[in-house]
Amino acid sequence: QMQLVESGGGLVQAGASLRLSCAASGRLFSSYAVGWWRQAPGKERDFVAAINYNAEGTFVGDSVKGRFTISRDNAKNTAYLEMNRLNSEDTAVYYCAATRTGNVLRQGQYDYWGQGTQVTVSS
Numbered sequence: 150q151m152q153l154v155e156s157g158g159g160l161v162q163a164g165a166s167l168r169l170s171c172a173a174s175g176r177l178f179s180s181y182a183v184g185w186w187r188q189a190p191g192k193e194r195d196f197v198a199a200i201n202y203n204a205e206g207t208f209v210g211d212s213v214k215g216r217f218t219i220s221r222d223n224a225k226n227t228a229y230l231e232m233n234r235l236n237s238e239d240t241a242v243y244y245c246a247a248t249r250t251g252n253v254l255r256q257g258q259y260d261y262w263g264q265g266t267q268v269t270v271s272s
Contacts, residue, residue, distance in 0.1 A: 150175065150261075151173055151174060151175045151177065151178065151181070151247060151260070151261045152173070152174040152175070152261070152263075153171055153172070153173050153174075153245050153246070153247060153261055153262065153263035154171070154172045154173075154263055154264070155169060155170065155171050155243060155244065155245050155263045155264065155265060155266040156169070156170050156172070156266060157169040157170050157266060158243060158266030158267045158268045159267075159268070159269070160269045160270075160271065161235060161268075161269070161270055161271070162270070162271050162272075163235060163236050163237060163270055163271065163272045164234060164235065164236075165235050165270075166231070166232060166233045166234075166235065167232045167235065167268060168229055168230070168231050168232070169185070169229065169230040169232065169243055169245075169266060169268075170227055170228070170229055171183060171185070171227060171228040171229070171230075171245030171263060172225075172226060172227050173226045173227065173228075173247065174226070175226075178223060178226040178247070179202060179203075179223040179226075180202055180249060181202055181247040181248060181249050181260075181261075182199060182200065182201045182202055182247065182248050182249075182253050183199065183200055183219075183221060183228040183245060183246070183247050184196065184197075184198065184199035184200075184245070184246050184247075184248065184253050184259060185197040185198045185199070185219060185228075185230045185243060185244070185245055185246075186243070186244045186245075186246060186256065187239075187241035187242065187243045187244065187268075188241055188242050188244070188265075189238075189240060189241040190241075192241075194244070194256060195210070195212075196210050196254055196256070197209075197210050197213055197217065197219075197230065197243070198210060198213065198217055198218075198219035198230060199219065199253035199254070200219045200220065200221050200228065201253075203223075204220065204221050204223075207219050208253060208254065212238070213232075213239075216232065216233050216234045216235075217230060217231065217232050217233070218230075218231040218233075219231075228245060230243065230245075232268070235268075235270045236270055236272070237270050237271070237272045238270075239268060239270050240268060240269050240270050241267075241268060242265040242266065242267050242268075243265060243266050243267075243268055244262055244263055244264075244265045245262075245263045246259035246260075246261060246262045246263070247259060247260060247261045248260055
């Protein structure tokens with residue numbers, strides 16, 4: 150089993166930056182790819198970014214490309230999402246998730262999910 154806990158969310162003004170963290174329990178974190186997903190009110194959960202188990206490959210969604218960066222520190226069992234130039238469309242609950250195998254772009258491929266952290270961007 151693995152538990153994921155997100156942190157770093159909050160209320161910011163448009164144009165600001167935030168860094169989200171995803172802390173994992175367990176010793177197998179370094180074997181899992183990690184993805185960040187977000188869900189805005191009344192909308193489906195959307196892919197944001199993902200990173201493979203050894204950080205040698207990253208994937209970033211088109212809507213955040215050039216503004217968001219995903220990274221991880223396996224020694225700390227933690228993944229990060231650096232978010233820059235935030236705008237109102239980035240307002241959502243952000244979730245991190247982990248998958249041992251499978252397509253990181255498919256929500257159903259993830260084995261573990263965190264509870265989410267709220268990010269609100271005021272214009």
